[in-house]
Amino acid sequence: MNGKIDFKGRTFKWRTSFPDSFKFECLKCAYCCGIHYPTLREDEALKIRRITGLKLQDFIEPAFMPVSINDPYQYQIKKDESGVCVFLDKKTRLCRIHRDKPLICRTWPFQIMFQYPEIVVDVFYSCYAIASGKARRFRTDFSIEDLIKEMIECNADLFLQAMSLQKTFQEKYLVSLDDEAAKLVCWDFIVERGIEDFNPFNFKALISSYQKKVSE
Ligand code: SF4
Ligand code: SF4
Incomplete structure (x- = not known):
């Protein structure tokens, strides 16, 4: 899959790293709520604090791998003592903050990578539906274009900065x-x-x- 997307007066090409025949459908197994560490932005953390009444330190901790101090994803949601997300209801396997969960949880196992001149939509193959081969079709709650739009709109500064840095890097890199x-x-x-x-x-x-x- 590939296409073009307009953002702040510029047009960017995008493509998926997986082929058109790729299959994914969420099997609601909640496996991802144990294996991934969802990072979140300040506005997302404050929203969760408001709706749950929890203190920030009850549910977030410094992220393992922030890109830089300007990266908006400095913190991640904590795990409980059994190693699953503190918001996972272990009996029902449902997310207790489903309507307000961070963007990364809403779009997992997909992620986007800024690879000037393209935006690449990639996928985590550790998702159970993908790793087990049990997905029978490609079905998501969002279109790939909407996923890209939301991700770059929420991270506009980071996105434009990354694209610009990579442009310079790629234009000058070979010379060195x-x-x-x-x-x-x-x-x-x-x-x-x-x-x-x-x-x-x-x-x-x-x-x-x-x-x-x-x-x-
Ligand atoms: S691991 Fe994959 S199939 Fe299971 S809940 Fe997460 S996204 Fe859905
Ligand atoms: S916030 Fe919800 S969807 Fe995200 S990891 Fe925790 S339980 Fe899973």
């Missing part, structure tokens, strides 16, 4: 590499995108295919 390293970067890029019209034995052509695609 030796031939062998540059070849590998181009090769990975071209193979990952399934580009067919390139000649891997012609190094200059390989680099120029990469540069052409990056600037499109």
Whole structure:
């Protein structure tokens, strides 16, 4: 799947990292509520505090892997003593804050990656429906386009900053590499995108295919 999306006067291409034949449907097993550590933004944490009456420290803790101090996802939801999310009802396997759960929980197992010039929609293969092969169709509560829109709108600064940094990086990166390293970067890029019209034995052509695609 792929397409284009408009955001703040600019158009970005997007694609999924999985093929059109990919199958996913949530089996409501709640496995993900034990294995992933949902990070959340300040507004999401404050909303949960308001609706539950809990103190922040009762349900959040510093995230294991914040990207930088400017990353809005500095905290994650805590696990209980048995290792599952503190908001999971273990009897019913339902989320006790379902209507107000963070974006990351609403969209899991999907995530988006900013890979200038594209937005790539990726998936966590540790989701039980996917790992077990029990999903029989592709069904989500949202369209892939809506998922991307919501994720980039909620993280607008981070998104634009990441795209701009990667643009600079990709435009200048090859210049700083030796031939062998540059070849590998181009090769990975071209193979990952399934580009067919390139000649891997012609190094200059390989680099120029990469540069052409990056600037499109
Ligand atoms: S692990 Fe996958 S199938 Fe199970 S509840 Fe989470 S998203 Fe749904
Ligand atoms: S907030 Fe809800 S959906 Fe998210 S991990 Fe916890 S129980 Fe699961």
